[in-house]
Amino acid sequence: MAALYRANPSDGVAWITGASTGIGRAVARDLASQGYTVAVTSRDEERLATLANDAIGLPGRIIPFPCDVTDGAGMRKLVAAIEKEAGAIALAIFNAGIYHPTRGERLDALNIINTFDINLFGVIHGLAPVTDRMRLRGRGQVVLVGSASCYFGWPSAAAYGASKAALNNFAEALKHDFDKMNIRLQVINPGFIDTPLTARNHFAMPALMPVEHAARRMVKALHSGGFETSFPWRFTWSMKLLAMLPFALRYRIIHHLTGWKKRPLAAPRKLRD
Template sequence: MSGEIVVKGVRVAWVTGASSGIGRAVALELAASGVKVAATARRSDALAELAAEALGRGGVVAAFPGDVTDAEAMASIVAEIEASLGAIDLAVLNAGLFIPVKAEPFDLGAFRKTFDVNLGGTVGCLAAALPGMTARRSGNVVIVASVTGYGGLPSSAAYGATKAALINLAEGLKFDLDKLGVGIQVANPGFVDTPATKKNAFAMPALMQVDEAARRIVRGLGEGFEITFPKRFTYVLKALRLLPYPLYFRLVAKATGWDKRR
């Protein structure tokens, strides 16, 4: 258990994409802090394993399997969570997938699937969770995006486009949610060792273990708009985006080894 982490004011949290990677680790971190966690993902068997592991650590994770691309199912799940566990104080919208893409061959299906899950799925979850929060004038939403949303990276044209959209989405919603008493944050991790990043065909600087990434996200709850780490890497990417395009493309291609690939 991570006894040193205390999640103030959060009794019930909903975590999507909780069957693996960052979502799973965040669910365990929150449960270890005494939060009742409602975990959603498509794989009910993986959610059952997550619930058992949390119980073994003295925490509570309840499985609410579902596909985030089904907005009606997400609305039903939120209603079920609030009926059984209580009002959702925190929603960590993390569900997503990474499909590496190239210009040739151009895979339209990969783009559509990525957009449906990463962007459409997040919007559907917001539609399910926000009405209750805004009615109560309380709650917090964390949208898990990525530093790939800062600027284009090799093989990430589909994934990065959705993450850039999620950052913009969170920024745009903040203006309204600030007036409605609901917090919103965006989490932009650097490279984290998950099943998704194992698909990357280039070197990943400052690769972080998933448990540490989860701790960083939980520690960042309520602390400013953006949760990003490790800053020694993510702030370099922010700075790169300020460069003229010719220099940006040259430096990124060199840093990733893409200038040597055919």
């Protein structure tokens, strides 16, 4: 059986969503330094423009393509625009994501829906049109950025963790078909990375990894990783071991490690008619 395709700069464009900040921005620069033409997408046109300027002088180049990943029609048009202006998309990295703290005593339906709109459906809006094109070419590489929170439920991460768990299950199911189309499908599940997203957390984040280190690990996975890559491995493998425990035992351990039992409930909201 022939090995699944892996992209390289001579094959076409690398496209990254959620590229204006954090790990997406760092990966875009790393790929441009390797000679890729990198199409970068987010809603923040100004940050994308500065990212493109930062890449001047590198072997490759970065081209901004602003779009909102929750806009299905817009994403389909965007894929066509990237391929018309920059070339065929050989590598697609779906990195856009958002985190809203989700606590049981203060459930906010709109924040939960927004989390799934970006973290799951935002991937689907871009994946569907780019996969159609990759299939016609007979090759492609797709990377979905998940999270180590996908392995089991963490306090305050009900929406975020559930969206990333759905993304992992989604990828596992699609891999059966993607393999037959010679489209390499990968999932990357990082632990805590020092980005603007995690800066919103008000709790200890074990094994917090600098964004530049995380980007290098992700780029290494593009070149040699299998279906799933997780890092930092000491943290993520601890999470995988915890996931194997009976729920009652794991629940007690997480309750203790996070100090959640001592956290007071927020004051109840006033009821609305």
